[in-house]
Amino acid sequence: MLPTSDDVALAARRLEGFAVKTPVIESPRLNALCGGRVLVKAECLQRTGSFKFRGAWNCISQLDAASAPGGVVAYSSGNHAQGVAAAAAIRGLPALIVMPADTPRIKQDNTRAHGAEVVTYDRATQSREAIAAAHAEARCAVLVPPFEHRDIIAGQGTAGLELAEEARLRGVTLDAVLVCCSGGGLTAGITLAMAAASPATRVHPVEPAGFDDYARSLASGRIEANAKPSGSICDALMSVSPGEMTFAINQHRVGEGLTVTDAEAAEAMRFAFAELKLVLEPGGAVALAAALHRRIGTQGRTIGVIASGGNCDADMFARVLRREI
Amino acid sequence: MLPTSDDVALAARRLEGFAVKTPVIESPRLNALCGGRVLVKAECLQRTGSFKFRGAWNCISQLDAASAPGGVVAYSSGNHAQGVAAAAAIRGLPALIVMPADTPRIKQDNTRAHGAEVVTYDRATQSREAIAAAHAEARCAVLVPPFEHRDIIAGQGTAGLELAEEARLRGVTLDAVLVCCSGGGLTAGITLAMAAASPATRVHPVEPAGFDDYARSLASGRIEANAKPSGSICDALMSVSPGEMTFAINQHRVGEGLTVTDAEAAEAMRFAFAELKLVLEPGGAVALAAALHRRIGTQGRTIGVIASGGNCDADMFARVLRREI
Numbered sequence: 001m002l003p004t005s006d007d008v009a010l011a012a013r014r015l016e017g018f019a020v021k022t023p024v025i026e027s028p029r030l031n032a033l034c035g036g037r038v039l040v041k042a043e044c045l046q047r048t049g050s051f052k053f054r055g056a057w058n059c060i061s062q063l064d065a066a067s068a069p070g071g072v073v074a075y076s077s078g079n080h081a082q083g084v085a086a087a088a089a090i091r092g093l094p095a096l097i098v099m100p101a102d103t104p105r106i107k108q109d110n111t112r113a114h115g116a117e118v119v120t121y122d123r124a125t126q127s128r129e130a131i132a133a134a135h136a137e138a139r140c141a142v143l144v145p146p147f148e149h150r151d152i153i154a155g156q157g158t159a160g161l162e163l164a165e166e167a168r169l170r171g172v173t174l175d176a177v178l179v180c181c182s183g184g185g186l187t188a189g190i191t192l193a194m195a196a197a198s199p200a201t202r203v204h205p206v207e208p209a210g211f212d213d214y215a216r217s218l219a220s221g222r223i224e225a226n227a228k229p230s231g232s233i234c235d236a237l238m239s240v241s242p243g244e245m246t247f248a249i250n251q252h253r254v255g256e257g258l259t260v261t262d263a264e265a266a267e268a269m270r271f272a273f274a275e276l277k278l279v280l281e282p283g284g285a286v287a288l289a290a291a292l293h294r295r296i297g298t299q300g301r302t303i304g305v306i307a308s309g310g311n312c313d314a315d316m317f318a319r320v321l322r323r324e325i
Numbered sequence: 326m327l328p329t330s331d332d333v334a335l336a337a338r339r340l341e342g343f344a345v346k347t348p349v350i351e352s353p354r355l356n357a358l359c360g361g362r363v364l365v366k367a368e369c370l371q372r373t374g375s376f377k378f379r380g381a382w383n384c385i386s387q388l389d390a391a392s393a394p395g396g397v398v399a400y401s402s403g404n405h406a407q408g409v410a411a412a413a414a415i416r417g418l419p420a421l422i423v424m425p426a427d428t429p430r431i432k433q434d435n436t437r438a439h440g441a442e443v444v445t446y447d448r449a450t451q452s453r454e455a456i457a458a459a460h461a462e463a464r465c466a467v468l469v470p471p472f473e474h475r476d477i478i479a480g481q482g483t484a485g486l487e488l489a490e491e492a493r494l495r496g497v498t499l500d501a502v503l504v505c506c507s508g509g510g511l512t513a514g515i516t517l518a519m520a521a522a523s524p525a526t527r528v529h530p531v532e533p534a535g536f537d538d539y540a541r542s543l544a545s546g547r548i549e550a551n552a553k554p555s556g557s558i559c560d561a562l563m564s565v566s567p568g569e570m571t572f573a574i575n576q577h578r579v580g581e582g583l584t585v586t587d588a589e590a591a592e593a594m595r596f597a598f599a600e601l602k603l604v605l606e607p608g609g610a611v612a613l614a615a616a617l618h619r620r621i622g623t624q625g626r627t628i629g630v631i632a633s634g635g636n637c638d639a640d641m642f643a644r645v646l647r648r649e650i
Contacts, residue, residue: 023347023348023370025370028372028411029438042602044602045348045350045601045602045603047353049602086353106599113354270639273604273639273642274431274639276370277369277370277374277603277604277605277635278370278602278603278604279598279602279603279604280602310602314595314598314599314646314647315646315647317598317643317646318642318643318646318647321639321640321642321643321646322639322640322643
């Protein structure tokens with residue numbers, strides 16, 4: 001069953017005291033560059049360094065421990081992994097996470113630091129869903145998917161509720177919200193949040209160029225797939241296709257899907273470093289990149305930008321700062 | 326005349342709608358490392374990337390433009406420069422800033438970006454005070470000093486009021502606050518703020534090792550000077566001596582002065598990058614370094630840390646990330 005706007009509101013209550021109400025950051029220079037107002041929702045400051053803790057906690061906080069003696073299992077490119085590991089640790093549940101072998105080191109290390117067991121796989125040749133399902137069955141554990149789940153989508157939507165509330169406090173209405181998009185869970189959650197809290201706001205998913213399965217799916221009206229499983233610096237945004245649930249929510253409600261190049265994402269990371277003093281990972285910077293490069297009109301408008309995560313290896317960040325990327 | 330706690334409260338009202346109420350960030354890992362709670366006041370997210378906008382705005386917002394036809398003049402290692410330039414720009418006043426020639430590029434560029442004129446000098450051989458005074462007289466401008474001014478000290482103190490309020494909301498009392506310290510304006514302002522808002526809280530200035538004029542002055546009971554004008558990566562903390570006003574406020578109220586090495590400041594920058602997702606400059610990271618390295622007891626206590634600024638050149642930050650510093 002698909003989640004509703006009410007589920008997002010319920011999730012917000014469950015998250016109270018556990019998730020961070022992340023700040024909304026406004027930069028006079030960013031506003032000037034865009035000729036409007038840009039409200040950056042700094043989800044890199046969320047617990048575990050990305051928005052993913054929201055959905056993970058909304059899901060895992062509701063689990064009946066007795067029905068999951070083996071705890072939880074998840075597959076993830078790294079941010080959902082950390083969110084699930086942290087949420088499971090709070091509940092005292094064991095967690096096993098299936099991650100691509102080429103996941104940034106920081107994401108693997110942080111996942112283990114929360115006490116989770118990490119199993120790696122090869123993105124090109126193995127199915128993470130199959131590996132995770134086998135582990136879940138063997139351990140009598142509950143599988144916590146990264147986006148195809150009512151509670152996950154509703155949890156991610158709480159970031160949208162907070163952004164809409166902050167816009168209201170600042171006396172503005174968001175014309176659009178740009179959302180970093182992989183499987184579409186965050187986009188779907190924010191779409192549900194805006195439907196209730198800010199119905200005039202248009203949500204746009206943003207993807208790396210060449211990995212624009214969501215944009216093409218929205219354009220064609222059916223679920224499309226990326227040609228390659230990896231090959232962008234935006235490691236967090238490599239889902240092959242939109243989720244069926246997220247697409248059902250997004251298909252007729254969101255605006256056009258936008259794309260940015262890796263170079264534009266890197267430039268947005270440098271902008272966040274120099275102007276916002278925020279650490280963003282490549283996949284967490286694509287929405288900001290779309291605003292900076294005016295993929296939609298910003299003149300005279302108020303645009304929300306979800307800065308979705310900041311889990312970037314130090315070496316990658318140093319290369320970006322030195323313009324080697 | 327010395328500022329009082331009431332002046333800090335008045336400053337807070339003047340700052341409303343102009344300065345950012347910066348978030349207080351708590352990290353489960355930092356808490357675990359310290360065996361207590363650490364509340365990081367993220368002043369790197371303040372307008373202009375450091376707390377300095379607070380004092381600058383508190384001072385410049387009160388200026389009678391007719392009495393300063395030439396606008397404002399300031400001398401600064403870079404963060405006060407940006408604060409003054411931004412505050413003057415809001416008021417529509419011209420600004421001239423005297424900065425050391427070896428100031429990080431980002432600080433010079435940002436100061437010019439706010440429309441200010443920048444004049445450089447050699448830290449080793451020239452007096453910034455004399456140069457600034459001459460310019461102020463020639464231009465019929467008002468000199469806005471970096472710390473020896475009632476309105477500047479009171480303005481910086483507003484960061485302390487916000488931190489005390491946030492601690493109250495979280496149901497804790499701050500046992501101590503660690504403050505990055507150069508001339509002592511921020512330390513003095515926060516000392517005044519805590520006297521009113523959280524009298525049980527002990528304020529400790531933190532300086533780079535070898536540039537611990539404030540710690541030595543507190544120990545000896547008279548104003549001491551650093552042996553060298555520069556030589557630490559903490560470019561923002563190179564004042565030669567405590568200010569007379571700031572020392573008069575701090576001398577009998579603050580706790581022991583603490584010091585950290587450049588290597589410890591760099592490690593704190595890496596911690597802020599990896600765990601807090603914040604960009605800190607070296608001088609903005611010394612208070613966090615003092616907490617991480619337990620320069621005071623943290624076990625079972627609640628410690629405030631002022632992360633005072635984030636204006637770091639990309640090349641310096643990359644070197645820190647690569648452990649070249």
